[in-house]
Amino acid sequence: xxxxxxxxxxxxxxxxxxxxxxxxxxxxxxxxxxxxxxxxxxxxxxxxxxxxxxxxxxxxxxxxxxxxxxxxxxxxxxxxxxxxxxxxxxxxxxxxxxxxxxxxxxxxxxxxxxxxxxxxxxxxxxxxxxxxxxxxxxxxxxxxxxxxxxxxxxxxxxxxxxxxxxxxxxxxxxxxxxxxxxxxxxxxxxxxxxxxxxxxxxxxxxxxxxxxxxxxxxxxxxxxxxxxxxxxxxxxxxxxxxxxxxxxxxxxxxxxxxxxxxxxxxxxxxxxxxxxxxxxxxxxxxxxxxxxxxxxxxxxxxxxxxxxxxxxxxxxxxxxxxxxxxxxxxxxxxxxxxxxxxxxxxxxxxxxxxxxxxxxxxxxxxxxxxxxxxxxxxxxxxxxxxxxxxxxxxxxxxxxxxxxxxxxxxxxxxxxxxxxxxxxxxxxxxxxxxxxxxxxxxxxxxxxxxxxxxxxxxxxxxxxxxxxxxxxxxxxxxxxxxxxxxxxxxxxxxxxxxxxxxxxxxx
Numbered sequence: 001x002x003x004x005x006x007x008x009x010x011x012x013x014x015x016x017x018x019x020x021x022x023x024x025x026x027x028x029x030x031x032x033x034x035x036x037x038x039x040x041x042x043x044x045x046x047x048x049x050x051x052x053x054x055x056x057x058x059x060x061x062x063x064x065x066x067x068x069x070x071x072x073x074x075x076x077x078x079x080x081x082x083x084x085x086x087x088x089x090x091x092x093x094x095x096x097x098x099x100x101x102x103x104x105x106x107x108x109x110x111x112x113x114x115x116x117x118x119x120x121x122x123x124x125x126x127x128x129x130x131x132x133x134x135x136x137x138x139x140x141x142x143x144x145x146x147x148x149x150x151x152x153x154x155x156x157x158x159x160x161x162x163x164x165x166x167x168x169x170x171x172x173x174x175x176x177x178x179x180x181x182x183x184x185x186x187x188x189x190x191x192x193x194x195x196x197x198x199x200x201x202x203x204x205x206x207x208x209x210x211x212x213x214x215x216x217x218x219x220x221x222x223x224x225x226x227x228x229x230x231x232x233x234x235x236x237x238x239x240x241x242x243x244x245x246x247x248x249x250x251x252x253x254x255x256x257x258x259x260x261x262x263x264x265x266x267x268x269x270x271x272x273x274x275x276x277x278x279x280x281x282x283x284x285x286x287x288x289x290x291x292x293x294x295x296x297x298x299x300x301x302x303x304x305x306x307x308x309x310x311x312x313x314x315x316x317x318x319x320x321x322x323x324x325x326x327x328x329x330x331x332x333x334x335x336x337x338x339x340x341x342x343x344x345x346x347x348x349x350x351x352x353x354x355x356x357x358x359x360x361x362x363x364x365x366x367x368x369x370x371x372x373x374x375x376x377x378x379x380x381x382x383x384x385x386x387x388x389x390x391x392x393x394x395x396x397x398x399x400x401x402x403x404x405x406x407x408x409x410x411x412x413x414x415x416x417x418x419x420x421x422x423x424x425x426x427x428x429x430x431x432x433x434x435x436x437x438x439x440x441x442x443x444x445x446x447x448x449x450x451x452x453x454x455x456x457x458x459x460x461x462x463x464x465x466x467x468x469x470x471x472x473x474x475x476x477x478x479x480x481x482x483x484x485x486x487x488x489x490x491x492x493x494x495x496x497x498x499x500x501x502x503x504x505x506x507x
Contacts, residue, residue, distance in 0.1 A: 002155070003152050003153050003154065003155060004028065004031070004155060004156060006035045009028060009031045009032040009034075009153060010032055010035050010036050011032075012024040012025075012028055012029055012032040012156075013029065013032045013033065013036060013222070015036055017196050017197070018033070018036075018037075018196040018197040018221050018222030018223075019196050019221055020032070020185035020221065021185065022185055022187070023184050023185065023186070024156075024185045025156040025157060025158040025183065025184050026092070026095045026183045026185065026216070026220055027059070027092055027093075027095035027096030027097075027098075027154065027156065027157065027158075027183070028096070028153065028154075028156035028157075029185060030052070030055065030056050030092050030096075030219065030220070031056050031153035033052045033056075033219075033220075034051075034053045034055070034056035034057075034153075036222075037052055037222060038051060038052055038053035039051050039052075039053065040052050040222065040224070041224045042054070042055040042219060042224060042225065043055055043085055043219070043224075043225050043227065044224065044225070044226045044227070044243065045083075045084065045085055045227050046229075048085070050085065052222075055085075055089060055092075055219075056151075056153065057151035058085075058089040058144050058145070058151075059088075059089045059090075059092040059093045059096060060096065060150065060152060060153055060154060061144065061145040061146070061149040061151050062089050062090055062092075062093035062144070062145040063092075063093035063094075063096040063154055064145070064149045064150060064154075065093075065139070065145040065146065065149060066093055066094065066099075066124065066139070067097060069124055069137050069139055070123065070124070070137055071094070071099055071123050071124050071137075072097060072098070072099065073097070073098040073099070073159065074098060074099065074100070074159045075097075075099040075100070075123035075124070076100045076102050076120055076121065076122040076123060076164065077094045077099050077100065077101060077102060077122055077123060077124050077125075078102045078103075078104060078116070078117060078120055078122045078124070078125045078126065078127075078135070079091055079094070079101055079102065079103045079104070079126050079207075080103075080104050080105070080106050080108075080113070080125065080126065080127045080128070080131070080207075081106055081126065081127065081128050081141060082106050082128060082205075082229055083203075083205060083206050083227050083228060083229045084227075086141045086143075086144075087103075087206050088206075088216070088219070088225070088227075089144070090126050090141060091103065091216060092216075095157075095159075095162070095183045096154045096157065097154070097157065098157030098158060098159045098183075099123070099159060100159050100162060100163065100164060100183070101162070101163050101164075101183075102120050102122060102163070102164045102165075102166065102176070103163070103165065103206065103207040103212060104116050104207055105166065105205065105207050106127070106128055106207075107488075110131070110132060112174060113131055113132075113133065114132060114133050114134070115174045116166050116174045116176070117133040117134055117135055118133075118134055119174060119175070119176050119371045120164065120166075120370070122135050123135075123137060124137040124138065124139060125137070125138045125139070126138075126139050126141055127139070127140060127141065128140070128141060128142075158182045158183045158184040159183050160180070160182040161178050161179050161180055161181065161182070162179060162181055162183030162184070163179045163183070163212070164176050164177065164178050164179065164370070165177045165179070165207075165208075165212070165308045166207065167308070174371060175370065175371040175372035176369065176370040176371055177209075177309055177367055177369060178367060178368045178369070178370060179308075180365075180366065180367065180368065185220060188366075189213070189217040189220070190217075191213060191214065191217060191218070192278065192302065192304060192315055193275075193278075193302065194214070194217075194218060194221070194223075194247055194276075195221075195223075195246060195247060195275065196221040196222055196223065197221065197222040197223055198218075198223045198224070198246035198247050198275070199224045199226065199243055199244060199245045199246050199273075200214060200215070200218045200223050200224065200226065200246070200247045200248075200249065201225075201226045201227075201236075201239060201240050201245040201247070201248045201249065201250075202214050202215050202225060202226070202227050202228075202249045203227070203228040203231050203236055203250065203254060204249065204254075204281070204491070205488070206227075208281070208308075208492075209308030210280055210304075211249060214247075214249040215227065218247075223247075224243075226239055226240075226245060231254060231257075233254075233257045233258055233261055234261065234265065237261070237265075237266065237269055237271075238269065240269075240271060240274070241269040241270050241271060244273040245273060245274060246273060246274065246275045246276075247274075247278070248276070248277040248278065249278055249279075250277065250279050251279055251280065251281045251282055251491030252279060252281075252282050252283065252284040252285065252288060252491055253282065253429060253487045253488075254491070255279060255284065255288050255289075255291075255292060256285060256288045256422065256429060257428060259287070259288055259291040259292075260428065260451055266295070271296055274296050274300055275300065276300055276301075276302050277296060277300055277301055277302065278302045278303075278304060279302070279303055279304075280303065280304040280305065280306065281491040281492065282487065282491035282492065283397065283415050283418075283419065284303060285419055285422045285423060286325060286326065286419070286423075289301065289303075289318070289321060292318075293318040293321070293322070297318070298317065298319045298321070298322060299317055299318060299319055300317075300318070301318035301321070302315060302316070302317050302318075303316050303317075303321065303328055303329065304328075304329075305328035305329065305395065305397065307383050308367070309366060309367035309383070310366035310367060311359075311366070311367070311381045311382065311383055312331065312332070312337070312357025312359060312381070312383075313331075313332050313335075314328050314330055314331060314337070314395050315329045315332075316328055316329030316330075316394070320394075324390060324392065324394040326396055327390070327394040327396050328396070328397055329394065329395060330392075330393050330394055330395065331357065331393070331395075332359075334359075334360045335357060335358065335359045335360060336357070336358040336359075337355065337356070337357060337358075337389060337395055338356045338357075338358055338380055339351065339352075339353040339354065339355060339387065339388055339389055340354050340356055340380070341353050341354075344380075347388075349388070349389050349390060349391050350388055350389075350390070350391075351388055352386055352387065352388045352398050352411075352413075353386065353387075354385070354386060355382060355383070355385045355386065355387045355395065355397070356377075356380035356381065356382045357380065357381055358379050358380055359381075362379070363376040363378075363379060363380065363381035364376055364381065383400075384400055385397055385400050386398040386399055386400070386404065386413065397415070398413040398415065398416065399413035399414055399415040403415070403495050405432075405433070405434030405442050405444060406434075406441060406442055407434070407440050407441065407442050407443065407444065407473050407474075410473050412434075412444065412473060412474055414431070414432035414434075414444075414495065416474065417432045417444065417446070417470060417474055417475075417476065418431065418432050420466060420469045420470055421446055421448060421466070421476075424462075424465065426450055426451050426454040426457070427449070427450060427451070428449045428450065428451050428486075429449050429486050429487055430446055430447060430448045430449065430486060431446070431447045431486045431487075431493050431495060431498055432444055432445070432447075432476060432495075433445050433447070433495050433498050433499045433502070434499065435478075435499065435503070436503075443476075443477040443478070444474070444475065444476040444477060445476055445477070445478045445479070445480075446476040446478070446479040446480070447479075447480055447482065447486055447498060448462075448480065448481050448482070448486075449482055449483065449484065449485065449486040449487075450481055450482070450483055452483065456481035457481065459478070459479050459480075459481075462479055462481075463475065463476060463477075463478075463479055
């Protein structure tokens with residue numbers, strides 16, 4: 001097939017709005033933007049900005065490099081790179097060849113990486129370093145593809161599925177989440193209130209579903225993505241002000257770290273360009289949420305509860321949150337949230353149980369797993385979280401079922417305890433886990449990340465400060481203090497790994 005001409009590529013996109021037409025192949029959509037707005041900034045990392053024309057040329061060359069490696073139509077390609085321009089060009093290159101992108105964490109241990117690759121069965125692995133795996137084709141990505149390769153757009157192609165996301169799962173066992181939609185534009189890629197041709201800021205790891213969608217589908221809408229390889233609180237905020245960012249994708253960990261900065265610094269920056277600040281991936285401490293609501297306005301602060309599987313979705317803005325503090329919102333129109341007990345019976349408002357969704361499209365229609373089983377029961381499906389509904393139908397999340405700790409026969413949800421700990425002076429964030437106890441069965445142990453420069457407090461004095469805010473069975477019996485990161489830039493933590501490390505240390 002010959003390369004498409006300029007008019008054919010432009011025809012894939014609404015020239016007025018930048019919105020791709022339904023069915024337009026994502027790899028060709030990038031070329032379409034390069035034809036329509038060649039000089040418009042596409043990606044910024046630090047001091048470097050590339051235009052849509054430059055990004056498309058880089059991705060076309062990378063696609064031809066992958067083709068020489070043997071990647072072709074409907075192949076799977078594992079992308080295991082840190083946040084970078086190369087991550088973006090490689091993913092678009094995979095789509096340009098009609099192949100499926102499989103982004104996974106570059107921080108996986110060798111055993112975890114090998115397990116994920118075995119599940120994915122890729123035609124090639126694109127990595128920042130040599131890694132042992134069962135895949136014979138591996139490309140070490142160091143800078144752009146060779147300049148002698150052609151940068152001319154490739155014939156439009158797509159594949160189904162268009163992406164497969166990696167996940168360690170709540171138990172730490174690797175699994176893959178298959179997105180059934182093709183690598184072509186569709187309604188499922190529009191995003192919640194995300195404008196076209198705006199400026200997006202994403203500091204969370206691109207291999208997670210939320211950041212991935214924001215970056216790649218935002219670029220497909222002609223938007224300018226400002227990304228970061230590593231999070232730094234002051235630089236993060238300065239970038240948002242300097243680039244006049246319209247749409248911020250973030251997580252509560254980042255939001256909380258910003259609130260700990262010197263007020264004279266945060267107050268000096270102009271954040272008025274922000275249309276929406278969307279956060280997800282973890283519970284948001286109430287004090288953090290209120291700080292942002294006061295700083296940019298309640299109508300601009302959006303929280304989404306959902307997952308890569310698209311089992312169900314809730315959204316809440318700051319206006320509704322102030323009326324229902326702690327809620328993550330209500331079910332999308334036409335869908336229903338059902339709280340159930342262990343036997344699958346529906347529970348009334350106010351009672352904690354498993355959070356299930358009944359959707360218009362039906363269970364299992366938006367994903368499948370490789371390496372894991374679903375939680376589908378009849379018409380209901382679940383992420384495995386525990387929570388409750390209030391009388392107005394607003395959802396509140398207690399914690400993941402797998403993170404729940406049984407103390408003296410009583411269920412304790414670590415997220416509730418962490419919210420209290422995180423509100424204490426000098427604390428950035430915390431993780432609460434259960435450790436074996438001969439009397440109680442389990443006791444709560446707190447791992448507390450302190451603010452930079454903060455001195456570790458006396459353990460017993462710290463624990464005593466929780467007495468007025470937590471019932472006896474919810475109070476940690478022990479604590480440790482660290483300046484190491486408890487959550488990553490995506491707001492994620494693995495309590496199972498934290499627990500295993502403490503148990504191993506006790507041997």
